[in-house]
Amino acid sequence: MSKASEIDIASVTKVYGTTTAVEAISLKIPGGTYCCLLGPSGCGKTSTLRMIAGHETISSGDVRLGNIVVTDLPPARRGTAMMFQSYALFPHLDLVDNVAFSLKMKGVPKPERQAKAMEMLELMELQAYATRKPAQLSGGQQQRVALARALITNPQALLLDEPLSALDPFLKVRMRAELKKLQTSLGITFVHVTHSQEEAMALADLIVVMNDGRIEQAAPPRTVFEQPATAFVARFMGDHNVISGRITDHRNGVMTIAVPQGGTFVAWDNSTPFSETADFAIRTDRVRIGTEDINGLGFTGSVSNIEYRGASVKLTVAGAGLEDFTILLRDRDFFANPIRVGEALPLCWEREDVIVLGRTQH
Amino acid sequence: MATITASQAASARAGRKPVRRDGSSVRLVSYLQATPLVLILGGFLLLPILMIGVVSFWDYDFAAMYPDLVTFNYTETLGSWVTWKTYLNTLKFAFLVWAITLFFGFWVAYFLAFHVRSAAMQMVLFLVCTVPFLTSNIIRMISWIPVLGRNGLINSALMEAGIVNEPVEWLLYSDFAVVLAMVHLYTLFMVTPIFNTLMRIDRTLLEAARDAGASSWQTLLNVVIPLAKPGMAIGTIFVVTLVMADFSTVQVMSGGQSASVALMMKNQMSLLQYPAAAANAVVLLALVLLMVAGILRIVDIRKEL
Numbered sequence: 051m052s053k054a055s056e057i058d059i060a061s062v063t064k065v066y067g068t069t070t071a072v073e074a075i076s077l078k079i080p081g082g083t084y085c086c087l088l089g090p091s092g093c094g095k096t097s098t099l100r101m102i103a104g105h106e107t108i109s110s111g112d113v114r115l116g117n118i119v120v121t122d123l124p125p126a127r128r129g130t131a132m133m134f135q136s137y138a139l140f141p142h143l144d145l146v147d148n149v150a151f152s153l154k155m156k157g158v159p160k161p162e163r164q165a166k167a168m169e170m171l172e173l174m175e176l177q178a179y180a181t182r183k184p185a186q187l188s189g190g191q192q193q194r195v196a197l198a199r200a201l202i203t204n205p206q207a208l209l210l211d212e213p214l215s216a217l218d219p220f221l222k223v224r225m226r227a228e229l230k231k232l233q234t235s236l237g238i239t240f241v242h243v244t245h246s247q248e249e250a251m252a253l254a255d256l257i258v259v260m261n262d263g264r265i266e267q268a269a270p271p272r273t274v275f276e277q278p279a280t281a282f283v284a285r286f287m288g289d290h291n292v293i294s295g296r297i298t299d300h301r302n303g304v305m306t307i308a309v310p311q312g313g314t315f316v317a318w319d320n321s322t323p324f325s326e327t328a329d330f331a332i333r334t335d336r337v338r339i340g341t342e343d344i345n346g347l348g349f350t351g352s353v354s355n356i357e358y359r360g361a362s363v364k365l366t367v368a369g370a371g372l373e374d375f376t377i378l379l380r381d382r383d384f385f386a387n388p389i390r391v392g393e394a395l396p397l398c399w400e401r402e403d404v405i406v407l408g409r410t411q412h
Numbered sequence: 413m414a415t416i417t418a419s420q421a422a423s424a425r426a427g428r429k430p431v432r433r434d435g436s437s438v439r440l441v442s443y444l445q446a447t448p449l450v451l452i453l454g455g456f457l458l459l460p461i462l463m464i465g466v467v468s469f470w471d472y473d474f475a476a477m478y479p480d481l482v483t484f485n486y487t488e489t490l491g492s493w494v495t496w497k498t499y500l501n502t503l504k505f506a507f508l509v510w511a512i513t514l515f516f517g518f519w520v521a522y523f524l525a526f527h528v529r530s531a532a533m534q535m536v537l538f539l540v541c542t543v544p545f546l547t548s549n550i551i552r553m554i555s556w557i558p559v560l561g562r563n564g565l566i567n568s569a570l571m572e573a574g575i576v577n578e579p580v581e582w583l584l585y586s587d588f589a590v591v592l593a594m595v596h597l598y599t600l601f602m603v604t605p606i607f608n609t610l611m612r613i614d615r616t617l618l619e620a621a622r623d624a625g626a627s628s629w630q631t632l633l634n635v636v637i638p639l640a641k642p643g644m645a646i647g648t649i650f651v652v653t654l655v656m657a658d659f660s661t662v663q664v665m666s667g668g669q670s671a672s673v674a675l676m677m678k679n680q681m682s683l684l685q686y687p688a689a690a691a692n693a694v695v696l697l698a699l700v701l702l703m704v705a706g707i708l709r710i711v712d713i714r715k716e717l
Contacts, residue, residue, distance in 0.1 A: 105619050126625030138620035142638045152624035154634070199624070 055081045055116030055129075055206050057102060057239060062111035064097045064263075071097040073263040074111065079241065079256060081116075081206075084233050086250035087243045089260035090286070096211060098260070099243045103132040103209045115206060126152070131205035135212045137196040139184035145171060146180050149198045170198040190221045197232070207239040214249060226252055247287050251275065259283045281407045284331040291337070291375050292407070293330045305406065306346060312371015316346030317404040329407040334364070336403040337377040339387075341396045348398030351375060353391050367395055461697070468690035477686055485691035495676070495692075499699075502672045505587075505662070506655040509594040513651050514644060516595070517602025521643075522636070524603075525610035538607070541600055553593050553664050560584035560592075585667030593665045598654055602647035609643030610636070645711035649704055656700050 057079040064072040072094040079085045087095040100106035102113055104125035112121045120128040139148050146167045147154075153163035171177045174194040184192055193213060200208055213229070214222045230253055233240045244250055250257050251271045258268040259282070267279035278284035281292045293315055295307030305319045307328050317330050342348030351369020363384040367375045377397060389395060471480040489495050520541065528534045544552055559565045560583040567579040582588055613636065621631040659674035673696050680689040 103623065105623070124625075125623045132620075132623045134616045134620055136614065136616060138614065138616040140617060140620070140635060151621070151626075151634070155621075155624055155626045155630050199620075203624070 055239070056114075057207060057241070058114040059098070059102070060112045060114065062098070062101060062113060063109045064094070064101060064106060065109040070263055072101070075260075075263075075265050077258060077265060077268055079239060081239055082237050083255045084230065084240045084253055085242065085256040085258060086254035087241065087258050087260060088245070088247060088250040088286075090245060093260045094263040095243045095245075095258075095260045099132075099209050099211055099241060102207075102241060103130055104128050105132070126155075126203075129206040130209055131200035131203050131207075132209045133193075133196050133200045133211065133213055135215060137184075137192050137216075139192060139195055139199070141184055144181050144183055145176060145187075145195055148184065148195060149202055151199060152203050166202060167198075170202050171195075173201075174198045189217050190225055193217070193225060194228075201236070205238065207241060208233075210240065210242045212243055212245070214244070214246075222249075229253065251287075259286060261286070277405060278331055279408050281329040281331070284329075284405070284407060289334050289378070290331045291334060291372075293332070293372060294327060296327050309371035312369075313349045314346055315349075315404075316344070316401075317406050318401055319406040321406070331405040331407050332399055332403055334376045334378040335362075337375075337397050337399050339377075339379075339395060340398050342398040344401065347401060347404070348396065349375075350394055350396045353389055353393050353395055356389070356391055365389065365395070367397060464690045464693050467687050468694050470687045470690075472685060472687045474684065485687045486695070489688065489691050489695060498671045498673055498676050501670060502656060502674075505590060505594065505658075505672065506652050508591045509598060509655050510648060510651050512591070512595045513599045513602040514648065517599050517647060518606055518640070518644070520599070520603045521606035521610055521640075524607055525613075541603055544596070545600065549597065550660065550664075552596065553661055556589065556593055556596075556665065557584060560589055585665070585669060587666065587670055589665040590662055590670055593661050594655055594658065597661065598651045601650035601654065602644075605646035605650070606640055606643040609640045613639050641711045642713045645707050645713050648707055652703055652707075653700055656696065656703075 057077075059075060059077040059079075061074040061076050062072060063070065063074050075094075075098065087098060089095045097106055101108050104120065104123060108121055112119055114120065115129055118129075120130075125132070140151065143151070146164055149170050150158075150163040150167035153166060158166075168177060168180060171180055174197060176191060176194055176198070179187060179191065184195060187195065193216075196213075210229075214225055217225060226249060229240070229242075242250075242253060254271055256268065257271050257274045259266045259274060261282050267274055267283045269277075269279075274283060275287055275289075278287060278290060281294065284290040284292050293307070293309060295309040295312075295315065297305060298308045298314065299306040300319075303318055303320045304316055305328060306314055306316050307330065308314045315330060317328075340348075349370035349372070351367040351372065353365055354368045354374070355366040357364040357366075358381075361381055363379045363381055365377050365379065367377065369375070375397070467477065468485055469481050469483065470485075471478040471482050524534055524537055528537060557564070561567070562579045562581075562584070564584070566583060567576075570576045570580065617635055617639075618631055621635050626634060657674050659672055659678050662670055662672040662675050663678075673692065677689040677692045677696075680686075680692065
């Protein structure tokens, strides 16, 4: 579909009084992408979304949608539509009038706008509830009404502010699938703000991890998970152990770091380090039990906690200066050789499993 | 299986409210709890109304009332064109004051709720609105006289400025003065409930309206005013009932040239025609209750309470 156009954010900054919520971020979201802005609360992801939508003024920088710079345009003239966290349905209007609201504002005659609204409600399978008020609907139904209301304007981009956070876990997973299906069938750009990495991984074509008003990494989900750019990304995405230490040796593409009061670890890395310390990430499911083949690709620690998770068992190991090093064992492997808390456990991993993390250039 | 049933039964027992042991003692306690309100409402509301209703059927002469069951208090009241004119006049005041207080009250509340950003400032400005209530009703009414009078502030200013040659007569002791004083007295009763409803409007609704392309006016007409209706209804009930029952403002500000139902009752009472006044009161009460019922039919105020 051609109407999905690229969103281009060019060194956009948002300042509230003396605090900077978003600091000169630049991002290109290709047309027709499902993009997730991911980060902890207060990281600036919602401010970014609201600046794209036009509900927040941009302190400096520009937002371009397709070929038009929309920085100074009101929300309705940007070709975007926003879906609010609490859905913001008008409580005094029935579903038809809620969905037809923007058409009414444009002065579309009543029969025409009601027919169009009914069409949207049918798309969302809500036609049976057309004359109900929002309060008479369940959370999932309210969300579909909000979607219908946002989509009736044929936007080029749909902006969703934590759309699933108000739903119970079961419904969350179902609505997630519906959102993805909808985005695929409409072919328009979705920008979705969330603090759940699981949600972002399940939905996104492009994950933008934000922290402290900056973008830590913007990449497809697989890249973000397998090649986290920074220690923050590795920690936030979960399932990674981050080892931080001082660089003691860096020769022939082998970097050695020493953890304070602990062991030394190595990684294969050709870049020139820009500081005296470095962070490595090792996925929890790539750690094996056994002695290391090469010095620095493992350590021996004592098991401090065991969590059973069904298909897998999560062990927390302390040792070599690392507080909670997590490993994920398949249940079969664990129960073939059960381990108890307090036991000493040798751990190792392969050289290609060590990821050297960058630092955010502040 | 047995353990599951046992634990279910246990949890069911734990979840249930305390078992009612003695039906009669529980009932006694609830009656006791309701007693204070029954006494107050019964003694100070129901009983007086009942008495008015009873007295309205009594006979009277210049000196005394005679318990009886006559209807001429009503036929005289309703059969006289003076009564009808007075009722119409009262309704006119009620309508004018209602329309003006609704207009000003809404905008004051709107300003307070949407344009004053900090909660502290909102509180301060709201208290400023209540300042007139720190003085008595009568004082506030009377203080209009030096402003509106023949040689009052406004007239002398107009004369000095050369805008008029003679003092404007209709400023004081006129319907204008009555309405003005009533608006002054009652606007706050409109501001408060409307402010209350406006504060409860979810601000993201306004953003959603803006996102849908609504202009400020469209947002006001399509979102804010419909959602403020319950507050407007409550304010309307306050203002209408107050104006319908007012006699002092009408008497003072019209200089005795205008009449209201309550003023008519007061005059009847000063002539010791208590049963006639009582009949009047019953008619007025019925009328006001009908008006309130009408308002409640149009707007559902239960959301607010």
